[in-house]
Amino acid sequence: MTAPAISHATTPERRAALPWRTQAAIFLRLLAIQGSWNYEILLGNGVGFCVEPALRLLPDGIHSARFKQALARESKYFNAHPYLASVAVGALARAELDGEPPERIERFRTALCGPLGSVGDRLVWAGWLPFCSLLALAVFGLGAGAVTVLAVFLGAYNLGHFGLRLWGLRTGWAHGLRVASAL
């Protein structure tokens, strides 16, 4: 069973920005983007889960064929670093709401997987995380108490973490399918 085919001939008016509540819903869901990570579709369902609040803005809402087709497309296989997946989520939300052709969106999803995984692994797992760990261990070595050590580590790390997710979502939305230039 697949969602019925629909016409993308009529391109809707481009949105300048997502409503604040939609942005907040997507951002919260981004924190759980790996919630259903598995060896078959990896982050796929998580991307669909995150894009879904934006897809509700499609004409005729959640009961339309267009919504279902878009959600099915966004819930397929996807792989990226979990923080930088926000770039993809923002860009895909933009593409779906702008009425980009489905084949173009699918090509874009495929092309984005590699770079977002590689850049994120190097930037976050091999850079920011060890940096913050070493910084907190240095603070611990200087004799700071438990609260200070935890505040330094969590404060520093999450400044980068939440900042990166927010930047990714906004950059993805702002550039849509041309987000590669922003990266």
Place this chain on the structure above:
Amino acid sequence: MWIDLLPIALLGGLLGLDVVSFPQAMISRPLVAATLAGALVGHSLSGLLIGAALELVALDTLPFGASRYPEWGSAAVVGGAIFATHPTHPPGALEMALVAALTTAWVGGWTMVKLRERNAHWAAARREALDAGARGAVIELQLLCMTADYLRGAALAALSYALFAPLTSGAVGAWSTDARLSRAVVVTVAASVAASAAWKIFHGVSGARWFFLGGLTIGLALMALR
């Protein structure tokens, strides 16, 4: 001991969830998780001590992609709680707590692989609905897998604590090696693993040296300002 199991399980579940599923804010890092577990038992400083040792070891096992890596969230809760239940730090307590945490981390990595296989099974069972763009199926799958991950971490922490807490109490009574010598061995091993991790990162990732130098500079600046 048994009365401690429930809060340890709840904390283990929460911090196990943070490793991958939600919200990946690194409250699952050993430095944080062990300190929180120590605080739960009433001795946060003990948790911080073993958390620092585990953090050095954890630097060598970063969570890259789909690879299998140790699950430090639940593991550090177990290690932190066990060490904090011996606040006078008798000989053998740190070593046994470390063994408990490392064993739990290794088993935790295996349980994450099994959970990911189970997630794939659940996704396959909903394939038709997902292909039809059913909103309910997407959300249900996400919530189901996250709940399962929470329960995995909670069960792992509870079982591991139930196994290693009495073992540690027994070992502490029989430990005959000098406490300072025992601790020195632990610190040396942890520091060696961390140095090896730093070496690998420096030679594998361009620009990592700058992150390290940045951390070192800020650390030295803090030291100078004291």
